[in-house]
Amino acid sequence: MEPRDLHESAFRTYGPLAHKLACDHLALLRELPLVLAAVLLRQVIVLDASFPRERAVTEAQFTYLASLSTGQLHQLTQGFAALSLSPELVAEDWVRAPQTFEEDLSAYLWASHQIDSFHSLATQFLDTVEKAVPPAPPAASRWAAAIIGSGLRKEGYPLFRKLKPNGVFFPNVTDADGSATILSELARRAAATPVPYGHWYVDGGDPLPVDPAAVSSFSWLQSSPVRDALLRKIQSVIDSGSSGPEMLRSIMAEWAPREDRDSHYDSLIDQFVVNVYGGGSGTQIFSTTFVQWSARELLRRAEPVSLVTRYGPRQRQRGMNEMFAQAAEEMDYAGSLVDADFGAYYTWINLNRLAGSESATFIAWSEAHQQAVAIGPGLPRGAQSPNAITIRRLLDIVAT
Amino acid sequence: MILPGNSSSRPLSPLVLSRREFLRSAAACAALPALPVRALAAPGGRKVVIVTFGGGARDEETFAPDGQENIPNLIKTLLPQSTFFGQVINHGILGHYVATTSIATGVYETFNNFSGVAPPHPTLFEYYRKGLRRPSNDAWLISPSSGFRNMGCSTDRQFGPGYGAGVLLPKLLLSAAAPGHASGGGFDNLLRETYEEPHLAAGTPETQAQLEQLESILHFSPNDFAHRALTMESADELSVYVAKQLMTQAAPSLLWITLHDIDIAHSGAYSLYIDGIQRTDRLCTDIWNSIQSNPEYAGKTTMFILPDFGRDSDANPAGNGFQHHRTGDRASRTSWMMALGPGIRQNAFIERAIDSTDLVPTVGRLLGFATPFAQGSVLPEVA
Numbered sequence: 001m002e003p004r005d006l007h008e009s010a011f012r013t014y015g016p017l018a019h020k021l022a023c024d025h026l027a028l029l030r031e032l033p034l035v036l037a038a039v040l041l042r043q044v045i046v047l048d049a050s051f052p053r054e055r056a057v058t059e060a061q062f063t064y065l066a067s068l069s070t071g072q073l074h075q076l077t078q079g080f081a082a083l084s085l086s087p088e089l090v091a092e093d094w095v096r097a098p099q100t101f102e103e104d105l106s107a108y109l110w111a112s113h114q115i116d117s118f119h120s121l122a123t124q125f126l127d128t129v130e131k132a133v134p135p136a137p138p139a140a141s142r143w144a145a146a147i148i149g150s151g152l153r154k155e156g157y158p159l160f161r162k163l164k165p166n167g168v169f170f171p172n173v174t175d176a177d178g179s180a181t182i183l184s185e186l187a188r189r190a191a192a193t194p195v196p197y198g199h200w201y202v203d204g205g206d207p208l209p210v211d212p213a214a215v216s217s218f219s220w221l222q223s224s225p226v227r228d229a230l231l232r233k234i235q236s237v238i239d240s241g242s243s244g245p246e247m248l249r250s251i252m253a254e255w256a257p258r259e260d261r262d263s264h265y266d267s268l269i270d271q272f273v274v275n276v277y278g279g280g281s282g283t284q285i286f287s288t289t290f291v292q293w294s295a296r297e298l299l300r301r302a303e304p305v306s307l308v309t310r311y312g313p314r315q316r317q318r319g320m321n322e323m324f325a326q327a328a329e330e331m332d333y334a335g336s337l338v339d340a341d342f343g344a345y346y347t348w349i350n351l352n353r354l355a356g357s358e359s360a361t362f363i364a365w366s367e368a369h370q371q372a373v374a375i376g377p378g379l380p381r382g383a384q385s386p387n388a389i390t391i392r393r394l395l396d397i398v399a400t
Numbered sequence: 401m402i403l404p405g406n407s408s409s410r411p412l413s414p415l416v417l418s419r420r421e422f423l424r425s426a427a428a429c430a431a432l433p434a435l436p437v438r439a440l441a442a443p444g445g446r447k448v449v450i451v452t453f454g455g456g457a458r459d460e461e462t463f464a465p466d467g468q469e470n471i472p473n474l475i476k477t478l479l480p481q482s483t484f485f486g487q488v489i490n491h492g493i494l495g496h497y498v499a500t501t502s503i504a505t506g507v508y509e510t511f512n513n514f515s516g517v518a519p520p521h522p523t524l525f526e527y528y529r530k531g532l533r534r535p536s537n538d539a540w541l542i543s544p545s546s547g548f549r550n551m552g553c554s555t556d557r558q559f560g561p562g563y564g565a566g567v568l569l570p571k572l573l574l575s576a577a578a579p580g581h582a583s584g585g586g587f588d589n590l591l592r593e594t595y596e597e598p599h600l601a602a603g604t605p606e607t608q609a610q611l612e613q614l615e616s617i618l619h620f621s622p623n624d625f626a627h628r629a630l631t632m633e634s635a636d637e638l639s640v641y642v643a644k645q646l647m648t649q650a651a652p653s654l655l656w657i658t659l660h661d662i663d664i665a666h667s668g669a670y671s672l673y674i675d676g677i678q679r680t681d682r683l684c685t686d687i688w689n690s691i692q693s694n695p696e697y698a699g700k701t702t703m704f705i706l707p708d709f710g711r712d713s714d715a716n717p718a719g720n721g722f723q724h725h726r727t728g729d730r731a732s733r734t735s736w737m738m739a740l741g742p743g744i745r746q747n748a749f750i751e752r753a754i755d756s757t758d759l760v761p762t763v764g765r766l767l768g769f770a771t772p773f774a775q776g777s778v779l780p781e782v783a
Contacts, residue, residue: 110493111510115728119718161466281723282667289668296720317664317672338671346714346721353717 001095003037004030010095015048017055021062028066031073033081034090035105035118036125042098049271051197051302053136060133076128079121083114099253135355140193140305142360143398144351145182146295146344147310149205153368154334160373162345163364167375169384170394178365178391182308183208185395189306190214197268198305200298204291204340205312216302218294220287220312222264223273227284229257230277234284252278272297286314288336292343299350309347311340337366348375361398365391374398447653447701448763450524451687452500453680454544455662456711456725456732461677463736470677473685478705478738483745483781485737487753490709494725494732499708499756500658501551506760506774518550521773524760525552525565528654531769537617540652541565542639544660546572551658556773565656568613568646570638574629576610577622618645633679636661640683644690651696654767659683665711668723688740702741702766702782704759710735739782750781 001010006029011022022029022044029037043058050058065073089108094101109115160169175181183201190199191214201210203219210217220227233255237248255278263270276297282289288311295309313331344364351360361376372391376398453462461467463486468475492502495513502509505521525539541552546569553564614620632638636659643657659680665673684705691697712719713731725732737754757776764771765783 107512110495110728111512113491113508113510119728280668282669286667286669292668293720300717314669317669332671335669335671335675338674339669342670342722349714349721350717 001093002090003032003034006030006037006095013096014045018044018047021047021059025062025066028062028073031070033077033083034085034094035083036077036080038094038098038101038105041095042102045098049268051268051272053197053303054301056136061129064129064133076125079117079124083109083118083121084112100250103250135303138303138305138354138356139195139198140189142305142351142354142356143185143189144295144307144347144360144362145186145309146340146347146362146364147179147182147308148337148340148344148364148366148368149179149310149312150367151313151331151333152311152337152340152366154337157334157337157341159337159341159366159369159371160344160364162342163348163373163375165382166348167362167373167381167383168379168397170372170374170389171370171384171386172388173365173370173372173391173394174388175391178367179208179310181391181395182363182365183210186215186306186308187211193305195305197302200302200304200306201308201310202291202294202298203310203312204287204314205310208310216269218265218269218273220290223277225262226257226273227277230255231284254278272301286339287312288314288339288343292339292346295343295347296350299347299354303354307347307351309343311336311343314339337368341366363394363398365394444768445700446767447651447697448655448767449687449691449697449701449703450656450759450763451684451703451705452503452656452658453662453684453705453707453735454496454500454658455660455676455680456494456496456665456709457662457677457680457707457735458710458713458722458731459734459736460714460731461674461722462707467677470674471681473681474705474738477685478688478740479747481746482738482740483748483750485739485750485754485779485781487751488706488735488737488756489753490733490735490756492756494709494728496660496663496708497547497551500548503706503708503756503759504551504656505554506757506771506776508757508775516547516550519554520556522554522556522559522771523552523564524656524763524771525654526554526556526559526563527760527764527769527771527774528767529563530559531764532767534653536564536566537650538652539565539654540568540646540650541656541658542568542570542643542646543658544571544635544639545569548658552656565654566617566652568617568642569610570642571635573610573614573618573642574626574638576607577614577620577629578626579607617650618642619649620645634661634676636676636679636683640686643687647690647694647697651694654763657687665722666724668720670722673722699742702739702744704737704739704763706737706756706759707735709733709756739779744782748781754779 006026008023008026011019014022047055047058068076086108089104092101092104109118186199186201187210197216199215201215201217206221207217207219230252234248234252237251257274265273276283276290276294280293283293291309291311295307298304298307313333313336316330316332348362351357351362359377363372363374365372372394374394374397378400459467462471490499492499492508493510493513497516498509498511498513501519504523505519507521509519509521511517525541528534529539543549543551549567549569552567553561611622614622614625629638632641639657639659643655646652661679662673662676664676688703691701691703709725710732711722711725712727713729714721716727716729719727755776757774758779759776760774761771761776762779762783765778
């Protein structure tokens with residue numbers, strides 16, 4: 001199907017919000033090159049399971065594109081029309097299954113050496129849209145904290161090596177109750193600036209208590225029914241021998257748990273957790289990857305004002321089939337520390353990609369090593385504070 | 401290419417993210433023809449060993465200042481003896497099977513990375529064997545998994561199966577040597593497939609063909625092989641063990657070893673990615689030392705070490721840093737190559753950018769055979 005042949009009936013499988021947006025902008029979609037129309041519909045089709053910030057971005061983007069004259073729209077999108085597509089791609093049902101189309105398109109662009117051209121076009125398109133529709137500033141200065149849990153230790157490891165040059169290193173943090181203090185700060189921020197899905201806590205083990213009315217949260221432990229159900233599915237596919245890794249990956253990405261199961265979470269968080277397990281690589285087997293990828297996706301999608309991540313130990317590496325089949329009893333504490341250290345660094349990088357990053361603050365703290373690093377607009381870079389300090393005091397310093 | 405700062409929250413990013421990295425387990429391996437085990441030496445006695453520092457490693461964790469601690473053996477032992485190419489650009493598809501095969505054909509192949517199919521263009525092995533009229537046991541390929549099993553021979557009608565490399569798949573050799581003990585028998589760390597290529601239960605390996613390779617080519621008894629394997633840490637260690645035995649028993653003049661432990665990075669565990677790099681560093685030096693201590697190879701062997709490609713930059717919002725190689729950015733396309741051996745300048749650094757496809761014509765010039773369909777250029781610093 002070509003975009004010019006689109007009708008409202010093509011969106012009948014979409015959720016209510018998605019259906020409305022697509023129908024409202026049907027005239028625009030008909031004018032777009034097929035590749036761009038499919039990529040935009042990939043966003044639209046998940047609108048009902050999207051966070052408020054994602055919905056706002058998608059809607060603003062359509063509003064902007066619809067405001068352009070025919071000539072302006074042509075100028076902005078003509079590069080996508082120049083991409084060569086195979087007849088098989090054009091024949092795909094890119095309206096009802098834009099995700100499948102996107103995967104096949106990606107493979108085709110690589111194979112036909114058009115992936116770099118696509119990246120250039122995408123960059124130009126994104127630059128133009130972002131310039132016209134600047135990202136909304138956060139409701140409060142963003143704040144993120146990464147806690148590297150008490151069991152995670154590796155002697156001689158140069159902790160926070162990537163983060164230290166960007167802030168102040170505290171080598172002597174003495175606080176037996178630091179995690180609770182950080183979560184108290186999260187609760188205080190959530191109360192001070194209530195934002196739906198704006199304040200988050202992700203735990204890589206057994207979570208500490210937070211007020212679910214104020215803070216959105218999920219954990220490795222509480223989400224184990226979702227993870228176990230997916231792992232059972234993976235195992236059944238592997239045991240059947242009926243599909244290769246490519247199909248297995250597709251099955252994981254499209255997998256959905258039974259609707260009648262119990263869930264700890266509201267529907268948006270529940271769907272997010274399913275996406276973390278089904279779409280993330282390694283999230284199903286390593287709790288450290290689960291936390292890092294969750295933080296990355298939350299920052300990208302929910303654009304939170306506050307985020308606390310806490311890393312626990314991950315299982316020791318074993319044969320991949322074994323890890324899919326069952327969780328190990330043996331933990332890798334030293335490896336988990338290294339993973340968490342790098343995960344904290346990536347969280348800081350992703351925090352900096354959001355609007356308002358110039359005023360964002362970030363702390364990472366290792367309970368076992370009693371070391372922390374704090375980064376923020378009022379803090380010097382590459383500095384060290386040798387004096388003993390508590391987490392409460394550290395949070396106060398970051399806030400000033 | 402670096403996408404703009406906040407583009408990860410924009411609609412086109414998922415397309416880049418969705419690039420799949422899976423390799424599919426391929427069909428059964430072709431049986432090798434019965435031939436004398438040890439090949440006569442190639443004309444001039446010159447040999448070439450190619451090692452792919454495989455699985456995708458970034459400069460940041462290898463030759464960049466912070467990364468050098470992960471590769472002490474390359475830095476201290478091999479680098480001073482080598483001509484080092486600091487910019488090897490891979491302009492092809494950044495999937496391990498298709499990229500490694502492209503290095504072996506000298507052409508950026510465009511087949512489906514997940515298919516495990518034989519390449520359409522002749523491989524280095526075919527050029528070598530046909531050009532110099534070498535027997536099948538003089539060119540060998542050691543592959544990390546069954547997904548790479550068809551890399552040794554193209555479908556080109558002028559070349560093809562009559563000129564391909566012998567292929568050894570150490571994991572399948574071990575499965576054949578210790579049937580029924582693959583899981584829970586202490587071999588899991590060796591039989592481990594990458595995160596994105598779980599070992600499928602179906603597709604039973606051709607046990608008889610593997611046992612024949614073990615006994616007639618490598619001269620291992622299955623029991624000894626399995627017992628020795630228990631002392632090893634990873635699949636790549638097993639591959640190097642098999643390679644050294646092959647060098648001792650068959651002394652092929654053209655040997656390609658594809659290492660792959662580093663690809664554990666797809667699981668998102670940075671510590672395991674670093675472990676893989678450190679192990680690969682050690683194994684590369686181990687191979688070089690074996691070459692120097694083996695009279696069939698010492699003083700007449702050129703060794704090339706190169707990654708198949710890098711991994712995504714931390715700065716690229718379309719990726720997730722070291723975990724994948726999906727963006728096609730500079731970090732994921734740029735790697736390095738080390739050449740060592742007689743006639744190769746030592747301690748030389750080549751700054752200009754070269755291409756991943758340059759290896760095949762360079763080896764062709766070095767050993768004296770034509771590589772007519774290869775797209776790369778001969779590297780004059782080496783050949």
